Amino acid sequence: MSEQLLEVSDLHVRFPVRRNLLGRVTVENHAVSGVDLTLYKGETLGLVGESGCGKTTLGRTIVGAQKPTSGSILYDGKDLADLSRREQAASRRRIRLVFQDPFSSLNPRMTLRQIIGDPLVATGEARGSELEERIAEMMRRVGLSPDYMERYPHSFSGGQRQRVNIARALIVGPELVVADEPVSALDVSVRAQILNLLRELQAEFGLTYLFISHDLSVVENIADRVAVMYFGKIVELAGTAELYETPHHPYTEALMSAVPIPDPALRGRGGRILLPDELPDPTSPPPGCAFAGRCRHALTGRCDTGMIPLEGGVRCVRSGELKLQGLTAKTN
């Protein structure tokens, strides 16, 4: 594989939930607890997991919108936490975020020109006719007519707004784009347009994507490698084909089995694994595997003690002895 672009090591993010009389934090929410992740230049890494697993927090920490509690994020070999102010500003242009909700992430009182051009104005990089030209060019590139430049977000549909979001992220020429559920709020008939657009832009600008989503079908479509996150930890990481065909973590297996396939002929097939609803308490993570309480393969004495490492891309003590069902169980 190509060059390493970003390296996250032992990243922890904890949010204070309750403090005592002295203001000391007594209860903490462990949103991200010990994530190691490497992103290679030009790839799309899919990050999947259910709500509350910490995938958004991880994305926000990588773009610098959230301070890590501990751990490091190396970008091009430099720790993002050690950068000077000037270097920080520069790194913000190299790593950009595309938000989930195209309705709340655009300022309704700003025109498209202001929204898309804002990063250039803020950095003082362009103004006047050059600014105008670059905004128009970016708009054309994401499939928006530059004639819309003076309009406000309210006159656009979800899909068009998401194009605005993408244009705003790309106008400063980033290398890494963290896309947090970029198609989840869109109508199904426009999702494909945005996914194809992201793929095109990646090829054209040589972008690297961290693509965060809860939707396994969307991630399978766009990602080269996939990381599955559960309860603040990466539980499995593999190439897309490998992960979907032969999952090695019981959580990945269960997640995959739960996705409804749009083919009534396959109804009731694929050995759906029903997980108990109850999740562990994020303020006091259980010892051992966080998934053990819901896992049908869990063994007392082995899965509920100690710290289970991510080995060979899987965080499961039993992965070697289990034969888990992949996609083929669903579609064959």
Place this chain on the structure above:
Amino acid sequence: MSEPLLEISGLKTGFDTYDGRVRAVDGVDLTVHAGKTLCVVGESGCGKSVTARSILRLVEAPGSIDAGSIVWRGDPEPFDVLELDVSDKRLAKLRGGDVGMIFQEPAASLLPLRTIGAQLIETIRIHTGADKKAARARAIDLLDQVGIPRPEQRVDAFPFQLSGGMCQRAMIAIALCANPSLLIADEPTTALDVTTQARILDLIRSLQAEYRMAVMFITHDLGVVAELADEVAVMYLGKVVERAGVEELFADPKHPYTKRLLHSVPVLGRDRGRDLPTIPGTVPNPLHRPKGCSFHPRCAEAIAGTCDLDEPPEIDFGGGRTAQCVLYADREGATA
């Protein structure tokens, strides 16, 4: 085919806005058969939720039902829901009694300041006239049936103490409390995780088998449709553009919108790494409904001079299959 339980015909529901009246539902005909599952599938703004709410007359100002009839055949004497007076006892019996309804945001549809038990008991007492003690016992029993662990404790929990999946189960319990013959589910799993969704769908299926309920399930997710439906109605901009049995719909979609929709959605195991076929453009604003067929500006098969001028005919293929599309107007076996 089983007996029709609910027949909607020519339903039109609109909303007044500053820019004029929006016809959210624009002439919808639907039939729900007893004991069967009808999935209504469509994108935002297609009128699927408004159709569902119209059935129980839950459309609030500035919206109102303008035309059509909704005939309930679950009583020995069928009646048109739209002709009932709001104080009519039959309407009260329908709402939450013969027809249970669950919504998309379970946590938002439950009262935050009352325990789920209190909300359940109230509904049970209204519809069955049971006394407090019996109603509480029934509430615990219902929570147990919908798969809430430790129901005797959870009955006294407030909605915020339960997860999204648990709240949706509580909603289902409330909807079931008077043994309804129809359950209307408006995107009940959209806000939930896939693993939770799988369990809720499973629950709805098993309850349906047990109680022989009809289910009208509203969703935008074709995977869920394939999983659950007997019959499917595809809606686009306030109209039903295609109707079919679930196997037929997926095997042989007729309407260009249905065809394109089925192709453009990424499917597990089918679309890895490839460009997806797209439907150009976006769903139009219902205020500016295109003339002729609403789908024609996005349709690759549109015929200039026809689709952009004339309302498409409803083609009947027999056996409950229809499509609103001029492409089939002169095919054999089809009648307009």
